[in-house]
Amino acid sequence: MxxxxxxxxxxxxxxxxxxxxxxxxxxxxxxxxxxxxxxxxxxxxxxxxxxxxxxxxxxxxxxxxxxxxxxxxxxxxxxxxxxxxxxxxxxxxxxxxxxATGTPDLLIRDGIIDFKAMKRNNLDFGQLSMLLRENDVFSMREVAYALFETNGSISVLRQNDPANLNNGEANSPKKRVCLPESIIENGSINEAALGRLGRDPEWLKQLLQLSGISHHERVLFAEWSDSNGLFYQLK
CATH class of the missing domain: 1.10.8 (Helicase, Ruva Protein; domain 3)
Structure with missing residues (x-):
C-alpha cells in the first residue's frame, strides 16, 4: 500500500x-x-x-x-x-x-438518632457530622429531623432556636461560639476529640457519672460543647 x-x-x-x-x-x-x-x-x-x-x-x-x-x-x-x-x-x-431509585431514609427522628438507619446506609458518625456541617449544622442537638436522600445528600429540619431556649435572651450578651466535639460514638470514646478539648478519659468518666451513666459503652452518641455542655443519647 x-x-x-x-x-x-x-x-x-x-x-x-x-x-x-x-x-x-x-x-x-x-x-x-x-x-x-x-x-x-x-x-x-x-x-x-x-x-x-x-x-x-x-x-x-x-x-x-x-x-x-x-x-x-x-x-x-x-x-x-x-x-x-x-x-x-x-x-x-x-x-x-x-x-429503581431508592427512598429517603430518616437518620434522626424527633431529635433521636436512628443508628440502625445509619448502619443500613453504611454511614458512621464522622460522615453524618460532615453532612450536617454542609447544611451549616455543627451540633446534633440542633437537629429535629434529618433525611438521608437517595443522591447521598442530607436534608435537615432544625429544632426551634436550640441556642435560645429561654425567653429574654435576645437582649443578653452573645455566648461564645464553641465547636462541639463528638466524644463518644457507638459506645467508643473518641480520644482525639478529647485531646482537642483538652480533656482526658477520667474527666469523661466523671462527666458521665454526673449524668447517671456508669459505663460509656451504654452511650450511642455523645458530644461536648464548652458553651452548651453535654448532649448524649443512650443505646
Missing part, C-alpha cells in the same frame, strides 16, 4: 471519530432533554448507573473501526427509549420507584 493510501485511511479514521463524537454529543444532549435536567448532586443511584452505561456505550463505539455510525445512533436511540420507558413505568407504578 502506498503512502498516499495510508494517509487516506488515517484521514478517513479521523473523520469517522470526529463524526461519531459530534453525533454522540448531540445524542446525549437530546437524551438529557428528554429525561429531564438534574444537577449532579441530584442524581439518584439509577441516574449514576445510567451515566456509566452511556459513557461505556459511547467510549467503546467511537474508536472501534468495526462499529459504524449507524450502530452508535441505534445504541443511543435504544438506550434512550429504555430509560424513557422505565421512567414512565415508574410513574405508572409508583411503588417500584423505591427499587
Amino acid at each position: 502506498t503512502d498516499l493510501g495510508v494517509m487516506m485511511m488515517e484521514f478517513t479514521l479521523y473523520v469517522s471519530i470526529a463524526v461519531k463524537l459530534v453525533v454522540a454529543l448531540v445524542g446525549l444532549l437530546i437524551m438529557t432533554r428528554l429525561l429531564g435536567k438534574k444537577e449532579i448532586s441530584q442524581l439518584t443511584a439509577f441516574d449514576f448507573v445510567s451515566s456509566l452505561m452511556l459513557s461505556e456505550l459511547v467510549g467503546n463505539t467511537i474508536y472501534d473501526e468495526n462499529v459504524h455510525l449507524s450502530h452508535l445512533v441505534f445504541a443511543l436511540v435504544v438506550w434512550t427509549l429504555l430509560a424513557l420507558a422505565l421512567e414512565k413505568f415508574i410513574w405508572t407504578v409508583p411503588w417500584i420507584s423505591r427499587y
Whole structure:
C-alpha cells in the first residue's frame, strides 16, 4: 500500500471519530432533554448507573473501526427509549420507584438518632457530622429531623432556636461560639476529640457519672460543647 493510501485511511479514521463524537454529543444532549435536567448532586443511584452505561456505550463505539455510525445512533436511540420507558413505568407504578431509585431514609427522628438507619446506609458518625456541617449544622442537638436522600445528600429540619431556649435572651450578651466535639460514638470514646478539648478519659468518666451513666459503652452518641455542655443519647 502506498503512502498516499495510508494517509487516506488515517484521514478517513479521523473523520469517522470526529463524526461519531459530534453525533454522540448531540445524542446525549437530546437524551438529557428528554429525561429531564438534574444537577449532579441530584442524581439518584439509577441516574449514576445510567451515566456509566452511556459513557461505556459511547467510549467503546467511537474508536472501534468495526462499529459504524449507524450502530452508535441505534445504541443511543435504544438506550434512550429504555430509560424513557422505565421512567414512565415508574410513574405508572409508583411503588417500584423505591427499587429503581431508592427512598429517603430518616437518620434522626424527633431529635433521636436512628443508628440502625445509619448502619443500613453504611454511614458512621464522622460522615453524618460532615453532612450536617454542609447544611451549616455543627451540633446534633440542633437537629429535629434529618433525611438521608437517595443522591447521598442530607436534608435537615432544625429544632426551634436550640441556642435560645429561654425567653429574654435576645437582649443578653452573645455566648461564645464553641465547636462541639463528638466524644463518644457507638459506645467508643473518641480520644482525639478529647485531646482537642483538652480533656482526658477520667474527666469523661466523671462527666458521665454526673449524668447517671456508669459505663460509656451504654452511650450511642455523645458530644461536648464548652458553651452548651453535654448532649448524649443512650443505646
